[in-house]
Amino acid sequence: MVKKTVEISAREHNDLIAAENRKHFFDHGIFAVNIIGSPGCGKTSILEYTVNHFNETFAVIVGDVKTALDSDRIIHAGHSNAYAIETGGGCHLTAQMIKEKVGQMETAAIDYLFIENVGNLVCPSTFDLGEHLKIAVLSIPEGDEKVRKYPALFLRAAVVLINKVDLLGFMDYDIERVKEDCRAHNSKVKIFETSVKTGQGLDAFFDYLREQRRYF
Amino acid sequence: MHEFALANDIIETVSARVAPDLSKVSGINIDVGAFSGVVADSLDFGLRTILADKNFPDVKINITEVPTVARCECGNDYSLKEIFESCSVCHSFNRKLISGMDVIIESVELVEE
Ligand SMILES: Nc1nc2c(ncn2[C@@H]2O[C@H](COP(=O)(O)OP(=O)(O)O)[C@@H](O)[C@H]2O)c(=O)[nH]1
Ligand SMILES: [Mg+2]
Ligand SMILES: [Zn+2]
Numbered sequence: 077m078v079k080k081t082v083e084i085s086a087r088e089h090n091d092l093i094a095a096e097n098r099k100h101f102f103d104h105g106i107f108a109v110n111i112i113g114s115p116g117c118g119k120t121s122i123l124e125y126t127v128n129h130f131n132e133t134f135a136v137i138v139g140d141v142k143t144a145l146d147s148d149r150i151i152h153a154g155h156s157n158a159y160a161i162e163t164g165g166g167c168h169l170t171a172q173m174i175k176e177k178v179g180q181m182e183t184a185a186i187d188y189l190f191i192e193n194v195g196n197l198v199c200p201s202t203f204d205l206g207e208h209l210k211i212a213v214l215s216i217p218e219g220d221e222k223v224r225k226y227p228a229l230f231l232r233a234a235v236v237l238i239n240k241v242d243l244l245g246f247m248d249y250d251i252e253r254v255k256e257d258c259r260a261h262n263s264k265v266k267i268f269e270t271s272v273k274t275g276q277g278l279d280a281f282f283d284y285l286r287e288q289r290r291y292f
Numbered sequence: 293m294h295e296f297a298l299a300n301d302i303i304e305t306v307s308a309r310v311a312p313d314l315s316k317v318s319g320i321n322i323d324v325g326a327f328s329g330v331v332a333d334s335l336d337f338g339l340r341t342i343l344a345d346k347n348f349p350d351v352k353i354n355i356t357e358v359p360t361v362a363r364c365e366c367g368n369d370y371s372l373k374e375i376f377e378s379c380s381v382c383h384s385f386n387r388k389l390i391s392g393m394d395v396i397i398e399s400v401e402l403v404e405e
Binding site: 077078079080081082083084085086087088089090166167168170198199200201202203224227228229231259260261263 | 294297298301302304305308309310318319322327328329330375376385386387389393394395396397398399400401402403404
């Protein structure tokens with residue numbers, strides 16, 4: 077028996093494809109965003125809001141275990157450039173799935189790509205898709221312990237949206253503690269308090285995206 | 293169960309980078325970092341299932357859980373198993389995680405001809 081020390085990342089297979097995606101995005105001037113959160117935290121709602129309020133050219137990819145219902149919602153919101161990836165049971169998107177979908181898309185004229193990952197706080201967090209920004213979405217009704225329970229995501233997310241803040245008055249939710257928890261995971265994290273109902277925080281989030289795209 | 297997807301990627305990587313002929317592989321040693329987001333038992337199960345499926349049920353899988361190492365702004369390196377462990381010297385949270393965030397194929401054992 078010979079032991080061959082290799083020290084290769086187990087992610088290499090996915091990461092190599094992610095790197096190809098990132099290069100493709102860069103070459104086409106596309107700033108790509110990977111949006112991760114629990115089912116029901118408001119990912120699709122934020123994207124519907126984006127369709128109506130983010131005055132830039134972009135495409136949307138929505139990953140779901142089954143059905144294209146969420147990408148249909150984006151199309152109904154008035155945006156034709158939306159695509160579904162059905163993972164057929166898979167709990168996260170992979171770089172390969174994004175590569176295949178982007179290959180079928182018209183990307184010449186877009187400046188941003190929003191990817192709604194499969195609703196899940198664990199599995200999507202460590203699969204690089206080639207995005208420039210990983211965003212975690214929390215929401216008030218989920219309770220204020222999510223950050224502590226899912227370190228893998230909050231260590232990696234550059235941005236956290238705390239969504240449904242319009243419901244803050246109705247629940248016991250210690251938002252300051254949630255923010256502290258986020259900073260314990262990533263001292264440089266950028267946090268936005270948002271509501272799709274009132275629009276709070278979303279313009280500031282859009283401005284942040286524009287600023288990030290300028291330097292990517 | 294993203295561990296299953298990762299197990300698939302590991303087998304792909306071992307055959308692409310180390311041993312195109314998997315029948316030459318007798319063992320795979322893997323380090324799972326504390327904040328890799330991966331459950332070692334599930335990964336172990338995934339790897340065994342895939343290898344058995346491919347008709348290599350005898351490959352030994354050895355998974356070691358390794359702590360995550362942080363480098364504090366004060367310069368101190370410390371290992372942590374819990375995210376709310378601050379620097380052991382200055383108690384700051386301003387740090388960079390420098391290892392143990394990932395899953396690494398540490399080594400592959402090959403049968404000699
Ligand atoms: N009150 C309130 N409800 C919201 C907000 N954002 C989303 N929702 C509701 O939350 C539910 C789930 O939203 P959806 O966008 O489908 O979540 P997803 O699973 O993360 O895509 C829907 O009924 C939305 O109307 C918000 O900011 N405030
Ligand atoms: Mg959705
Ligand atoms: Zn220190």
